[in-house]
Amino acid sequence: MMLEQNVDRWRRELVEQYLSAKEANPDVFAPKLNLSWSNWGFGLEDLERSAERLAINGVTYIELHGNHYGPSLGYEVEETRAVLDRYGLRTSGVCGMFSDDNDLSSNRPVCQQAALDYIRREVEFAHAMGGHYLLVVPASVGRADAYDAYEFERSALALRRVAHVFAEYGVKAAIEPIRSAETSIVHTVADAVAYINAVDSPGVQCINGDVYHMQVEEQYIPRAILEAGDRLVNLHLADSNRRALGDGSLDLDAVIMAAYLVGANSEGRFMTPEPLGPGAGPYPARNGMPDVPALDRLVSDTVAYFREREDAVRSMSA
Numbered sequence: 458m459m460l461e462q463n464v465d466r467w468r469r470e471l472v473e474q475y476l477s478a479k480e481a482n483p484d485v486f487a488p489k490l491n492l493s494w495s496n497w498g499f500g501l502e503d504l505e506r507s508a509e510r511l512a513i514n515g516v517t518y519i520e521l522h523g524n525h526y527g528p529s530l531g532y533e534v535e536e537t538r539a540v541l542d543r544y545g546l547r548t549s550g551v552c553g554m555f556s557d558d559n560d561l562s563s564n565r566p567v568c569q570q571a572a573l574d575y576i577r578r579e580v581e582f583a584h585a586m587g588g589h590y591l592l593v594v595p596a597s598v599g600r601a602d603a604y605d606a607y608e609f610e611r612s613a614l615a616l617r618r619v620a621h622v623f624a625e626y627g628v629k630a631a632i633e634p635i636r637s638a639e640t641s642i643v644h645t646v647a648d649a650v651a652y653i654n655a656v657d658s659p660g661v662q663c664i665n666g667d668v669y670h671m672q673v674e675e676q677y678i679p680r681a682i683l684e685a686g687d688r689l690v691n692l693h694l695a696d697s698n699r700r701a702l703g704d705g706s707l708d709l710d711a712v713i714m715a716a717y718l719v720g721a722n723s724e725g726r727f728m729t730p731e732p733l734g735p736g737a738g739p740y741p742a743r744n745g746m747p748d749v750p751a752l753d754r755l756v757s758d759t760v761a762y763f764r765e766r767e768d769a770v771r772s773m774s775a
Contacts, residue, residue, distance in 0.1 A: 472714065486771075492760070493520050493691075497743045498733050508543070521552065553579055555593070561573075561593075561611075598639055634671075635667070636670040668707060732759060
Protein backbone atom coordinates (compact mmCIF):
# COMPACT_ATOMS: atom_id res chain seq x y z
CA MET A 458 0.00 0.00 0.00
CA MET A 459 1.28 3.46 -0.91
CA LEU A 460 2.20 5.59 2.09
CA GLU A 461 0.13 8.72 2.73
CA GLN A 462 1.51 12.10 1.90
CA ASN A 463 1.69 14.41 4.91
CA VAL A 464 -1.09 16.56 3.47
CA ASP A 465 -3.31 13.49 3.06
CA ARG A 466 -2.72 12.52 6.68
CA TRP A 467 -3.43 16.04 7.87
CA ARG A 468 -6.67 16.06 5.91
CA ARG A 469 -7.73 12.65 7.25
CA GLU A 470 -7.11 13.85 10.79
CA LEU A 471 -9.09 17.03 10.08
CA VAL A 472 -12.06 15.03 8.77
CA GLU A 473 -11.98 12.83 11.87
CA GLN A 474 -11.87 15.90 14.12
CA TYR A 475 -14.73 17.57 12.24
CA LEU A 476 -17.00 14.53 12.27
CA SER A 477 -16.30 13.84 15.93
CA ALA A 478 -17.03 17.42 16.98
CA LYS A 479 -20.16 17.55 14.82
CA GLU A 480 -21.50 14.34 16.33
CA ALA A 481 -20.77 15.52 19.86
CA ASN A 482 -22.37 18.97 19.44
CA PRO A 483 -24.76 18.95 16.46
CA ASP A 484 -26.52 22.16 17.53
CA VAL A 485 -23.24 24.11 17.33
CA PHE A 486 -22.81 23.00 13.71
CA ALA A 487 -26.42 23.71 12.68
CA PRO A 488 -26.06 27.37 11.57
CA LYS A 489 -24.43 27.92 8.19
CA LEU A 490 -21.38 30.10 7.66
CA ASN A 491 -22.06 33.80 7.11
CA LEU A 492 -21.02 34.59 3.54
CA SER A 493 -19.90 38.15 2.81
CA TRP A 494 -17.97 39.76 -0.07
CA SER A 495 -15.11 42.25 -0.09
CA ASN A 496 -16.08 44.93 -2.60
CA TRP A 497 -12.85 46.92 -2.97
CA GLY A 498 -11.75 44.57 -5.74
CA PHE A 499 -14.64 45.96 -7.81
CA GLY A 500 -12.56 49.12 -8.26
CA LEU A 501 -14.34 52.33 -9.17
CA GLU A 502 -17.68 50.64 -9.79
CA ASP A 503 -20.68 52.44 -8.33
CA LEU A 504 -21.77 50.87 -5.05
CA GLU A 505 -25.32 50.52 -6.36
CA ARG A 506 -24.17 48.15 -9.13
CA SER A 507 -21.97 46.18 -6.75
CA ALA A 508 -24.79 45.78 -4.24
CA GLU A 509 -27.16 44.65 -6.99
CA ARG A 510 -24.66 41.98 -8.10
CA LEU A 511 -24.30 40.60 -4.59
CA ALA A 512 -28.05 40.58 -3.98
CA ILE A 513 -28.73 38.76 -7.25
CA ASN A 514 -26.39 36.02 -6.04
CA GLY A 515 -27.99 35.81 -2.61
CA VAL A 516 -25.11 37.39 -0.67
CA THR A 517 -26.44 39.25 2.36
CA TYR A 518 -23.25 40.76 3.82
CA ILE A 519 -20.69 43.11 2.34
CA GLU A 520 -17.20 43.99 3.52
CA LEU A 521 -16.94 47.63 2.52
CA HIS A 522 -13.87 49.22 1.01
CA GLY A 523 -12.16 51.34 3.64
CA ASN A 524 -11.93 54.33 1.31
CA HIS A 525 -11.88 57.19 3.81
CA TYR A 526 -8.35 58.19 2.85
CA GLY A 527 -9.03 61.77 3.95
CA PRO A 528 -11.83 63.78 5.58
CA SER A 529 -13.41 64.52 2.19
CA LEU A 530 -13.08 61.02 0.73
CA GLY A 531 -14.99 57.77 1.06
CA TYR A 532 -18.53 56.48 1.47
CA GLU A 533 -21.10 58.73 3.11
CA VAL A 534 -22.96 56.90 5.86
CA GLU A 535 -26.56 57.76 4.96
CA GLU A 536 -26.10 57.25 1.22
CA THR A 537 -24.29 53.96 1.78
CA ARG A 538 -26.90 52.71 4.22
CA ALA A 539 -29.68 53.57 1.75
CA VAL A 540 -27.98 51.57 -1.03
CA LEU A 541 -27.39 48.54 1.17
CA ASP A 542 -30.95 48.67 2.52
CA ARG A 543 -32.34 48.67 -1.03
CA TYR A 544 -30.61 45.37 -1.73
CA GLY A 545 -31.01 43.72 1.67
CA LEU A 546 -27.30 43.91 2.49
CA ARG A 547 -25.69 44.32 5.90
CA THR A 548 -22.13 45.36 6.64
CA SER A 549 -19.88 42.59 7.90
CA GLY A 550 -16.90 44.90 8.35
CA VAL A 551 -14.57 47.34 6.66
CA CYS A 552 -11.45 46.36 4.74
CA GLY A 553 -8.69 48.67 5.94
CA MET A 554 -6.19 49.67 3.26
CA PHE A 555 -2.64 50.36 4.41
CA SER A 556 0.01 51.56 1.97
CA ASP A 557 3.23 53.59 2.26
CA ASP A 558 1.14 56.73 2.80
CA ASN A 559 -0.58 55.40 5.94
CA ASP A 560 1.83 52.82 7.34
CA LEU A 561 1.75 51.95 11.05
CA SER A 562 5.32 50.65 10.81
CA SER A 563 6.76 53.58 8.87
CA ASN A 564 9.97 55.30 9.96
CA ARG A 565 8.32 58.56 8.91
CA PRO A 566 6.08 59.79 11.74
CA VAL A 567 3.87 61.70 9.31
CA CYS A 568 2.91 58.39 7.66
CA GLN A 569 2.21 56.81 11.05
CA GLN A 570 0.00 59.77 11.94
CA ALA A 571 -1.88 59.30 8.67
CA ALA A 572 -2.47 55.66 9.61
CA LEU A 573 -3.84 56.62 13.03
CA ASP A 574 -6.14 59.26 11.57
CA TYR A 575 -7.32 56.78 8.94
CA ILE A 576 -8.07 54.13 11.56
CA ARG A 577 -10.17 56.61 13.58
CA ARG A 578 -12.21 57.52 10.48
CA GLU A 579 -12.78 53.90 9.50
CA VAL A 580 -13.73 52.74 13.00
CA GLU A 581 -16.32 55.51 13.19
CA PHE A 582 -17.64 54.51 9.76
CA ALA A 583 -17.73 50.80 10.59
CA HIS A 584 -19.66 51.54 13.76
CA ALA A 585 -22.14 53.77 11.93
CA MET A 586 -22.73 51.02 9.36
CA GLY A 587 -23.20 48.29 11.97
CA GLY A 588 -19.97 46.58 10.95
CA HIS A 589 -18.29 44.12 13.27
CA TYR A 590 -14.61 44.68 12.46
CA LEU A 591 -11.98 46.80 10.77
CA LEU A 592 -9.21 44.91 9.01
CA VAL A 593 -5.80 46.24 10.09
CA VAL A 594 -2.50 45.42 8.37
CA PRO A 595 0.55 46.18 10.56
CA ALA A 596 2.73 47.40 7.66
CA SER A 597 2.31 48.72 4.15
CA VAL A 598 0.89 46.29 1.57
CA GLY A 599 3.02 46.30 -1.56
CA ARG A 600 6.28 46.98 0.28
CA ALA A 601 8.06 43.72 1.02
CA ASP A 602 11.43 45.25 2.00
CA ALA A 603 11.71 46.39 5.59
CA TYR A 604 12.72 49.94 6.46
CA ASP A 605 14.79 48.62 9.37
CA ALA A 606 14.76 46.04 12.17
CA TYR A 607 12.21 47.88 14.33
CA GLU A 608 9.05 47.84 12.24
CA PHE A 609 7.18 45.32 14.40
CA GLU A 610 7.71 47.25 17.61
CA ARG A 611 7.07 50.63 15.96
CA SER A 612 3.81 49.40 14.43
CA ALA A 613 2.53 47.88 17.68
CA LEU A 614 3.32 51.06 19.63
CA ALA A 615 1.51 53.16 17.02
CA LEU A 616 -1.61 50.99 16.99
CA ARG A 617 -1.69 51.02 20.79
CA ARG A 618 -2.27 54.79 20.60
CA VAL A 619 -5.67 54.29 18.95
CA ALA A 620 -6.54 50.85 20.35
CA HIS A 621 -9.02 52.36 22.78
CA VAL A 622 -11.09 53.65 19.83
CA PHE A 623 -11.99 50.08 18.84
CA ALA A 624 -13.30 49.30 22.32
CA GLU A 625 -15.18 52.62 22.57
CA TYR A 626 -17.05 52.01 19.29
CA GLY A 627 -17.52 48.25 19.70
CA VAL A 628 -15.62 47.48 16.50
CA LYS A 629 -13.03 44.68 16.50
CA ALA A 630 -9.55 45.28 15.18
CA ALA A 631 -8.87 42.29 12.91
CA ILE A 632 -5.14 41.91 12.29
CA GLU A 633 -4.41 40.35 8.89
CA PRO A 634 -1.24 38.35 8.22
CA ILE A 635 -0.06 39.00 4.66
CA ARG A 636 2.43 36.96 2.64
CA SER A 637 6.06 38.11 2.76
CA ALA A 638 6.01 38.96 -0.96
CA GLU A 639 3.57 41.80 -0.18
CA THR A 640 4.49 43.14 3.25
CA SER A 641 7.47 43.24 5.58
CA ILE A 642 6.07 42.00 8.93
CA VAL A 643 3.29 39.74 10.32
CA HIS A 644 3.03 36.93 7.78
CA THR A 645 1.46 34.10 9.80
CA VAL A 646 -1.23 33.51 12.40
CA ALA A 647 1.53 33.08 15.00
CA ASP A 648 2.95 36.47 13.96
CA ALA A 649 -0.49 38.04 14.31
CA VAL A 650 -0.93 36.63 17.81
CA ALA A 651 2.51 37.97 18.78
CA TYR A 652 1.54 41.37 17.36
CA ILE A 653 -1.77 41.38 19.26
CA ASN A 654 0.11 40.57 22.45
CA ALA A 655 2.55 43.40 21.75
CA VAL A 656 -0.26 45.92 21.28
CA ASP A 657 -1.74 44.63 24.55
CA SER A 658 -5.19 46.18 24.36
CA PRO A 659 -8.73 44.76 24.77
CA GLY A 660 -9.74 46.45 21.50
CA VAL A 661 -7.11 44.60 19.46
CA GLN A 662 -7.71 40.87 19.89
CA CYS A 663 -8.93 39.45 16.58
CA ILE A 664 -7.51 38.09 13.33
CA ASN A 665 -8.55 38.44 9.71
CA GLY A 666 -7.26 35.35 7.92
CA ASP A 667 -6.70 34.99 4.20
CA VAL A 668 -6.32 31.58 2.59
CA TYR A 669 -4.27 32.98 -0.30
CA HIS A 670 -1.60 34.22 2.09
CA MET A 671 -1.92 31.13 4.26
CA GLN A 672 -1.08 28.77 1.40
CA VAL A 673 2.32 30.45 1.11
CA GLU A 674 3.17 31.20 4.74
CA GLU A 675 1.53 28.39 6.72
CA GLN A 676 2.24 24.67 6.78
CA TYR A 677 -1.42 23.71 6.24
CA ILE A 678 -4.29 26.17 5.84
CA PRO A 679 -6.83 24.34 8.07
CA ARG A 680 -4.21 24.07 10.82
CA ALA A 681 -3.65 27.84 10.66
CA ILE A 682 -7.41 28.41 10.93
CA LEU A 683 -7.52 26.15 14.00
CA GLU A 684 -4.57 28.04 15.46
CA ALA A 685 -6.43 31.33 15.01
CA GLY A 686 -9.41 29.79 16.80
CA ASP A 687 -11.87 32.18 18.44
CA ARG A 688 -9.78 35.15 17.31
CA LEU A 689 -10.77 34.53 13.68
CA VAL A 690 -13.49 37.11 13.01
CA ASN A 691 -13.23 36.95 9.21
CA LEU A 692 -11.61 34.75 6.57
CA HIS A 693 -10.82 36.05 3.09
CA LEU A 694 -11.31 33.47 0.36
CA ALA A 695 -9.87 32.98 -3.10
CA ASP A 696 -8.65 29.90 -4.89
CA SER A 697 -4.97 28.96 -5.10
CA ASN A 698 -4.50 31.29 -8.08
CA ARG A 699 -6.38 34.12 -6.33
CA ARG A 700 -9.25 33.68 -8.73
CA ALA A 701 -12.83 32.44 -8.28
CA LEU A 702 -13.39 29.57 -5.89
CA GLY A 703 -13.35 26.35 -7.89
CA ASP A 704 -10.87 27.67 -10.46
CA GLY A 705 -7.76 26.40 -8.66
CA SER A 706 -6.43 23.68 -6.40
CA LEU A 707 -7.57 25.01 -2.98
CA ASP A 708 -9.09 22.29 -0.78
CA LEU A 709 -12.15 24.35 0.04
CA ASP A 710 -13.85 21.48 1.89
CA ALA A 711 -10.96 21.39 4.36
CA VAL A 712 -11.14 25.17 4.84
CA ILE A 713 -14.87 24.92 5.53
CA MET A 714 -14.40 22.09 8.02
CA ALA A 715 -11.78 24.08 9.91
CA ALA A 716 -14.02 27.17 9.88
CA TYR A 717 -16.85 25.22 11.50
CA LEU A 718 -14.46 23.79 14.08
CA VAL A 719 -13.50 27.29 15.26
CA GLY A 720 -17.12 28.46 15.37
CA ALA A 721 -16.94 30.71 12.32
CA ASN A 722 -20.65 29.98 11.73
CA SER A 723 -21.58 32.12 14.75
CA GLU A 724 -22.96 35.65 14.69
CA GLY A 725 -20.45 38.37 13.88
CA ARG A 726 -17.99 36.08 12.11
CA PHE A 727 -17.72 35.82 8.35
CA MET A 728 -16.34 34.04 5.28
CA THR A 729 -15.53 36.70 2.69
CA PRO A 730 -14.41 36.04 -0.89
CA GLU A 731 -11.69 38.41 -2.09
CA PRO A 732 -10.55 36.94 -5.45
CA LEU A 733 -8.24 39.65 -6.74
CA GLY A 734 -6.24 37.75 -9.34
CA PRO A 735 -2.50 37.03 -9.21
CA GLY A 736 0.14 39.71 -8.86
CA ALA A 737 2.80 41.13 -6.57
CA GLY A 738 0.55 43.76 -5.00
CA PRO A 739 -3.26 43.87 -5.18
CA TYR A 740 -3.99 47.50 -4.33
CA PRO A 741 -4.09 48.85 -7.92
CA ALA A 742 -7.41 46.99 -8.26
CA ARG A 743 -9.11 49.51 -5.97
CA ASN A 744 -8.62 52.29 -8.52
CA GLY A 745 -9.39 50.37 -11.71
CA MET A 746 -12.38 50.54 -14.00
CA PRO A 747 -14.58 47.47 -13.56
CA ASP A 748 -15.06 44.75 -16.15
CA VAL A 749 -18.72 44.24 -15.28
CA PRO A 750 -19.35 40.91 -17.10
CA ALA A 751 -16.15 39.48 -15.61
CA LEU A 752 -17.14 40.57 -12.10
CA ASP A 753 -20.64 39.14 -12.57
CA ARG A 754 -19.14 35.76 -13.46
CA LEU A 755 -16.62 35.98 -10.63
CA VAL A 756 -19.28 36.46 -8.00
CA SER A 757 -21.72 33.96 -9.51
CA ASP A 758 -19.13 31.21 -9.85
CA THR A 759 -17.60 31.78 -6.43
CA VAL A 760 -20.86 31.91 -4.51
CA ALA A 761 -22.30 28.87 -6.27
CA TYR A 762 -19.17 26.81 -5.66
CA PHE A 763 -18.86 27.87 -2.03
CA ARG A 764 -22.46 26.89 -1.32
CA GLU A 765 -22.07 23.60 -3.17
CA ARG A 766 -19.02 22.68 -1.11
CA GLU A 767 -20.51 23.88 2.17
CA ASP A 768 -23.57 21.69 1.59
CA ALA A 769 -21.29 18.75 0.80
CA VAL A 770 -19.32 19.26 4.01
CA ARG A 771 -22.43 19.66 6.10
CA SER A 772 -23.84 16.39 4.72
CA MET A 773 -20.78 14.39 5.83
CA SER A 774 -21.34 11.81 8.53
CA ALA A 775 -19.20 9.29 10.36
